[in-house]
Amino acid sequence: MSAGQPPIDSPEIRRLTPVLGPGYTFGSVTDKISSIVLTRPTSFGWYIGFALSFGFTALMTIAIGWLVIKGTGIWGINIPIGWGFAIVNFVWWIGIGHAGTLISAILFLLNQKWRTSINRFAEAMTLFAVACAGIFPLIHTGRPWMAFYMLPYPSTMGLWPQFRSPLIWDVFAVSTYATVSLLFWFVGLIPDLATLRDHATTKTKQILYGMLALGWRGSVRHWHRYQSTYLLLAGLATPLVLSVHTVVSFDFAVAIVPGWHTTIFPPYFVAGAIYSGFAMVLSIAIPLRKAYGLEDFITMRHLDNMAKVMLATGLIVAYGYFFEFFMSLYSGNKFDVFLVQQRLHGPYSHFYFALILCNILLPQSLWAYKLRHSVAFLFIMSLVVNTGMWLERFVIVVISLTRDFTPSAWGRYQPTFWDWATFSGTIGFFVMLLFLFVRVLPAISIAEMRELVAETSED
């Protein structure tokens, strides 16, 4: 605890750290946010960032193309480690994809006003992260053109997917999550697309945004149904977001592999997902507010709150690690005890210690008010947590698979160039989509910011 911290959440501190800078009107928030898309020239930095991320996207397509030609043998996976990078990255990306819907849905239901300026790009981030996540199980099948086997369709063989398998639950959970997140995002965008249509500077923009806006005209009857829909979607997305990572954790927990077969997995996977998701929102929000001068909209209050959510979910994750460890020892099951020894002293123990450092030890610095209010420090910490969460999935997947029941089935795992190319490629793809997004769509919800102006002017 640092000295000089003002009392928590007093009216004083709310005045000092507002969710919206002073002096904004309905017109000025509209102009400021829509100008990023409509009138501001594309900066040189944008082209550099886009070119770099596009380069990595190209690398990803090459890696996937080579995979389709040669098969999964180009990766480091083997028997017994059939799950390598593909599943590590899948779980990592899908976890990152949880913050968007959490911010949009759960914070909406809890009536947290500070979500307003971050929900739009957090939702976009969710969609892009789910897109990256979806690539991995698909290409991990080795024959992605056969992926439709996982869907229930009336085949000539009369077969159906195995609905008792968590892998099929995953197909339904992830595709439902992607669909509902897209709907939620699009519904939120409709009024803003109408704003862009009405402020468009060229005929082409007017027509394109006009088509996407579906003819929205802000009628009170429309808003009335729109608000019901938005509330219902928030209510539906809340259990959905919790179910998705629960189902992902079932992929592990339902198996009998030591270190996977545990009931603590669903809650601790969900907490970890929120943890990494908020870290990614911070990693995006900090450069975004800097590049487009949005410090009045994404204020220190937002960054501080997100850091607090990270700290809280990080502690839940730490609790999960501790009890995973404790239960393995307490169970007396020799395979579980052995797995703990392998995590601490095995060939991959440095990954385990790096994970503890990144996910538990370093984030404790966020207790300090001063550090939570240092933008540069928060940015670094968000990257640390993202790394830590990736390491967590690596530890879970690789250590358990390399050391299961019989020594004759033990193995080692070494990712290849193509593993790294695919992984870094999806990061590039994700960043590229974000670059495109901030250029063509409002990164902050304009309609909700006007509502915030109306609400804050009443205070």
Added chain:
Amino acid sequence: MEHHRSHIYGVMAEFDTPEQLIHAVEKARAAGYRRMDAYTPFPVEGLAHAMGLKRNMVPFITLLGGLAGGLGGFYFQYWANVVSFPQNIGGRPFNSWPAFIPVTFELTVLGAALCAVFGMLALNRLPQPHHPVFNVKRFVHATSDRFYLCIEARDPNFHIAETARFLQGLHPHHVSEVVDD
């Protein structure tokens, strides 16, 4: 005159603040106008109430979608495993219902969400690329910082000159005729 009126959709007043708009709506309802609509750049609290809007159908449609998704999803898994292609998987019952719950849950949410969004769009008659209010040049501010009340010509009390005078009396920023083409 008759011919002219058929081309008029209504008369529209433009206000600066949401409070003025709510006040205008209350006045218009008190004056007996019913066929009217208000246009705002964000959902204004209390405006739906002032307009006399009651509950809408979206929650009911969402419920139906959720029920259809959930019941249909469960029944499909039951049918596939018990009727269409029963298989003995590790001695488990054909109808191993606890294992069917995750997919049932996901399809419940999917059905409800799809019905909520497409139900809302259908009830709002969207997409609708053109509407007479867009003929008013100043209406571009409806998605930025102005608040509009349009009393429509199909209202029995509508009379172009009188309605325009009535709206002028509410101290709007601007009053314009809405032409229906």
